[in-house]
Amino acid sequence: MSIEKTLCVQKRGQSGKGPNGRLRAQNFVPGVFYTAKGENVSVQAPLLPLEKIYAEVGYTTVFNLEIDGQGQKAVHPVLIWNVQWHPYKKAFTHVDFYGVDLNKEVKVEVPLEFVGTARGVKLGGVLETYREMLRLASKPMDMPQKVTIDVTDMGINDTISVQDLKLPANVRAVCDRNFAIVSVLAKSKDEAEGEGGEQASAG
Numbered sequence: 001m002s003i004e005k006t007l008c009v010q011k012r013g014q015s016g017k018g019p020n021g022r023l024r025a026q027n028f029v030p031g032v033f034y035t036a037k038g039e040n041v042s043v044q045a046p047l048l049p050l051e052k053i054y055a056e057v058g059y060t061t062v063f064n065l066e067i068d069g070q071g072q073k074a075v076h077p078v079l080i081w082n083v084q085w086h087p088y089k090k091a092f093t094h095v096d097f098y099g100v101d102l103n104k105e106v107k108v109e110v111p112l113e114f115v116g117t118a119r120g121v122k123l124g125g126v127l128e129t130y131r132e133m134l135r136l137a138s139k140p141m142d143m144p145q146k147v148t149i150d151v152t153d154m155g156i157n158d159t160i161s162v163q164d165l166k167l168p169a170n171v172r173a174v175c176d177r178n179f180a181i182v183s184v185l186a187k188s189k190d191e192a193e194g195e196g197g198e199q200a201s202a203g
Contacts, residue, residue: 003064003077003141007053009033011069012042024093031095033065033078036104043067045095054080054092060108062140065097077102077140100140107174108143109133112181116152120184125156129182134162138171151182159183 012023012030020030027047034040043065057063057080065078081098085091100106111133121127134147147167149160163178 005063008066009043009045012044029092033097036099118151118154120156125184135174142170154184
């Protein structure tokens with residue numbers, strides 16, 4: 001498996017509120033590249049290519065960061081580690097890139113996607129989800145973009161916990177206990193009576 005996507009950035013000389021504000025006015029986003037060895041390099045990323053690659057890879061997929069520093073270019077495999085947003089505009093204000101060693105394990109928060117309609121919900125139960133993200137560990141190229149959980153076969157009082165998940169090969173959950181992720185619960189007596197009252201008044 002090879003890395004398919006590349007983002008080209010430039011080394012950033014100045015830092016601070018003033019220079020960073022001028023960068024943003026020119027449609028660049030200030031950022032920092034943290035190398036796999038623990039060094040940090042100040043960079044500036046063009047806004048539109050950054051938005052495009054973020055939409056495609058999120059925080060879970062490795063891509064190449066090509067850093068241009070005074071005509072010398074270096075390419076590093078990275079993950080997007082953190083993004084800061086403008087308080088009321090949907091715009092990046094800062095981005096952190098994390099350099100990875102493709103042969104060493106990383107730990108990443110991966111989104112959970114719930115699909116299907118639970119059998120128990122069709123019988124009057126309520127689907128209750130407890131997590132939107134799950135911390136996974138794997139080598140960078142093995143990390144899934146998301147974990148899909150099919151709830152179709154869940155009956156009332158059924159629960160799917162971490163250990164029930166079918167994770168991809170070479171991927172493991174990072175957790176100290178087998179916590180619940182999603183359950184189908186019976187409606188409480190108050191909820192059932194409330195719905196019955198609404199139906200009676202509607203009739």
